[in-house]
Amino acid sequence: MNDANDNIILEMTSISKGFPGVQALNDVSFSCRRGHVHALVGENGAGKSTLMKIMTGAYQPDAGQIVFKGVPRMISHPSEAQELGISIIYQEFNLVPYMSVAENIFVGREPRTALGLVDWRAMRTQATALLSELNVTVDVNAWVRELPVAQQQMVEIAKALSLDADIIIMDEPTAALAETEVQVLFDIVERLKKQGRCIVFISHRLKEVFQIADDITVMRDGEVTAFRLAAETDIREVTNLMVGRELDQHFPPKTVAVHDEEVLTVRNLNKQNILRDVNLTLRKGEIVGIAGLEGHGQRELVRVIFGADGKDSGEVLVEGVKREITSPREAISAGIAFVSDDRKTEGIILDLSVLENVALPSLPSRASAGFINQSAERQTVSKIVEELNVKTPSLEQLTVFLSGGNQQKVVLAKWLVTQPKIIIFAEPTRGIDVGAKEEIYRLMRDFADHGTAILMVSSELSEILGMSDRVLVMHDGQVVAEFTGEEATESAIMHAAVGAPV
Numbered sequence: 001m002n003d004a005n006d007n008i009i010l011e012m013t014s015i016s017k018g019f020p021g022v023q024a025l026n027d028v029s030f031s032c033r034r035g036h037v038h039a040l041v042g043e044n045g046a047g048k049s050t051l052m053k054i055m056t057g058a059y060q061p062d063a064g065q066i067v068f069k070g071v072p073r074m075i076s077h078p079s080e081a082q083e084l085g086i087s088i089i090y091q092e093f094n095l096v097p098y099m100s101v102a103e104n105i106f107v108g109r110e111p112r113t114a115l116g117l118v119d120w121r122a123m124r125t126q127a128t129a130l131l132s133e134l135n136v137t138v139d140v141n142a143w144v145r146e147l148p149v150a151q152q153q154m155v156e157i158a159k160a161l162s163l164d165a166d167i168i169i170m171d172e173p174t175a176a177l178a179e180t181e182v183q184v185l186f187d188i189v190e191r192l193k194k195q196g197r198c199i200v201f202i203s204h205r206l207k208e209v210f211q212i213a214d215d216i217t218v219m220r221d222g223e224v225t226a227f228r229l230a231a232e233t234d235i236r237e238v239t240n241l242m243v244g245r246e247l248d249q250h251f252p253p254k255t256v257a258v259h260d261e262e263v264l265t266v267r268n269l270n271k272q273n274i275l276r277d278v279n280l281t282l283r284k285g286e287i288v289g290i291a292g293l294e295g296h297g298q299r300e301l302v303r304v305i306f307g308a309d310g311k312d313s314g315e316v317l318v319e320g321v322k323r324e325i326t327s328p329r330e331a332i333s334a335g336i337a338f339v340s341d342d343r344k345t346e347g348i349i350l351d352l353s354v355l356e357n358v359a360l361p362s363l364p365s366r367a368s369a370g371f372i373n374q375s376a377e378r379q380t381v382s383k384i385v386e387e388l389n390v391k392t393p394s395l396e397q398l399t400v401f402l403s404g405g406n407q408q409k410v411v412l413a414k415w416l417v418t419q420p421k422i423i424i425f426a427e428p429t430r431g432i433d434v435g436a437k438e439e440i441y442r443l444m445r446d447f448a449d450h451g452t453a454i455l456m457v458s459s460e461l462s463e464i465l466g467m468s469d470r471v472l473v474m475h476d477g478q479v480v481a482e483f484t485g486e487e488a489t490e491s492a493i494m495h496a497a498v499g500a501p502v
Contacts, residue, residue: 007034009166009198010055010086015064017050024050026222028064032167032198037189039201039209039230042219042242043433045391045403048202051219052169056088057081087160088169091431092344093152097145102127104144105159130158134188150181157188168192169200174208175431178294178459186212204433206235218242239434250438251466252445259284262320263453264336264422266305269314274300276477278314282422287444287454289468291461292497297477298457299341302424305455306338307331318421332361337415339408341427341457347411350400354392355381357399358413384413388443405436412443423447425456429463441467461490475499 010032017025025047032038040048053059055066057075066073068084075081095104102124103110111122127140136154144152153173160168170189174182189199189212203209209216210230218226218241226241264282269275275297282288290298303309305316307325316323318334325331328338340346348357358381381395390409392402399410408428415423428444429437444467448454458464464471471488473481473496481496483489 007036008032009034009069011067012051012055013065013067015051015054015061015066017054017059017061024222025054025061028219028222028224030055030217030224032200033215034166034196034198035193036214037193037199037201037212038215038217039203039213040217040219041203041206041209041238043403043405043435045406046219046242046433047222048219049171050222052088052171052200052202055081055167056086056169082163082165085164085166086169087163087165087167089153089156089160089171089173091172091175093156095144095152095155098143100141100143101131101138101147101155102140104155105130105140105162109162126162127158130161131155133161134158134191136188150177150184153177153185154188157192165197167198167200169202171202172204172431173201174203174205182208204431204437206238206434209238210235220244242434250441250462252442254469255285255287255445255448259286259451263318264305264455265315265317265320267315267317269301269304269316270312271300271304271309271477272312274477275304275311278474278477278479280472280479282453282455284421284453285448285451286469287448287456287467289464289471290455290457290474291464291471291493292474294459296474296497298474299426301474302338302426302455302457305331306336306424308338332418332420335419335421337418337420337423339411339415339423339425339428341430343407343411348399348407348414350398352399353396354385354390354399354402354410355395357410358385358417361414361418380417381413384416385410388413388416389439403433403436405432405439408432408436408440409443412440420452422453422455425454425458427458428456429458429460461493464488464493465490473497 008031012030015025015028028047028051030051042048050059054061057078057080060076066075096107105127106123111119111126113119124140131138131154134154134157138147138151138154144155173185177185192199201209201213213230216228216230216233216238217224218238220242261284262281263284266278266280269278278301290301292298300309304311307327307330310326316325323334325334344350355378359377378395385395388409390413391406399407402410429440432440444454456467465488468488471483471493472479473493475497476499483492
């Protein structure tokens with residue numbers, strides 16, 4: 001039998017990396033073995049991204065060594081990593097939307113004819129062969145922007161195969177996938193394992209980690225806290241290793257008091273081919289969860305309520321008063337806030353500071369004769385950033401450098417400054433680690449306990465069940481069921497979500 005070391009493709013030893021004011025990595029070791037899925041887990045800010053950026057040549061370590069196929073290497077650029085056979089698929093795909101599938105797979109490496117021209121036929125043939133290897137049927141001539149997220153991910157994997165990558169890093173690969181799509185991805189990962197490739201699997205969804213991983217490395221505060229074989233540990237131990245404490249109660253206690261005051265009423269809301277006669281109510285201090293399978297109108301419903309998308313017909317009432325909400329500005333004026341599921345595009349401006357992001361929606365309230373009262377602005381922002389426990393060196397810190405959990409708190413902070421009556425959460429903890437999730441849940445419940453009404457869309461059933469005072473289930477653009485208290489069970493929700501009679 002071969003020694004386990006014979007199967008090591010890449011080994012990182014005693015890697016350290018610092019940035020001004022932050023020690024991102026301290027003496028970290030990590031290895032990739034052939035035919036293994038190695039899960040890298042930890043809270044946001046634990047150092048996972050920095051370690052992967054060093055592996056792929058985007059960053060250079062301050063100390064430590066990288067050995068690739070038995071040879072010490074200093075990977076100085078991402079192109080060098082690709083040439084070695086190291087590929088990364090980011091959560092936000094690195095695809096060109098207005099180029100075809102085939103062009104995206106071979107971008108910058110297009111096959112050429114003897115005259116130096118792009119050999120389009122060869123490119124399409126090779127792209128088709130790569131996708132066939134994944135057992136995926138995608139039109140290689142289609143523009144990437146026309147593909148659903150799951151197929152875009154397959155294009156990214158095909159691109160990695162075209163590079164003949166020995167190591168494929170997948171960063172939160174299931175974050176935007178439906179359950180059936182996740183299984184397709186896992187089937188592909190199994191095939192890649194059998195080909196002898198190493199998959200580095202970065203995810204906050206520990207249930208999925210234990211479905212697919214062979215090895216698990218846990219990071220916390222820039223250090224490796226543990227390495228475990230997946231078969232010899234469990235979710236509870238890994239969670240505790242990630243956060244450094246026991247998480248005995250994942251969700252805060254639900255509100256006991258029932259409020260009668262309706263804050264939001266939606267009547268007969270329609271949007272062509274998406275929403276059909278949707279009716280719902282939301283009461284003061286209540287958290288209502290909207291569940292359903294991906295693509296059945298949940299996301300579109302809350303965007304229409306907030307005015308981000310238009311409606312064909314129907315009414316929205318806030319505190320009993322009909323409001324014609326045709327834009328987010330009108331929604332904010334009506335007392336509605338929206339925490340988008342795409343915080344990096346719609347929730348915050350990454351290149352602005354914490355101060356600028358939090359202050360943005362409420363600028364008019366501090367303006368006089370066209371000038372902003374900067375002292376009042378700083379005082380307001382500072383107070384709410386402290387209340388939400390946003391971990392930032394200063395209010396001037398660029399938001400791009402905060403962890404995912406703290407970026408989500410910045411999104412919350414900017415809306416709280418507007419003193420909303422209603423907060424809509426779309427996937428409130430997507431891409432957030434388990435410790436930060438606990439904080440977001442506590443904040444949501446605190447808001448509700450102080451009278452704020454919360455409407456929450458989530459694809460995580462545990463989140464729906466753990467946080468909701470009432471659950472609405474959507475199927476085919478309609479609200480098909482409502483559950484309260486003990487009626488709300490996983491089986492009951494899924495039964496309604498697939499369109500079975502309730």
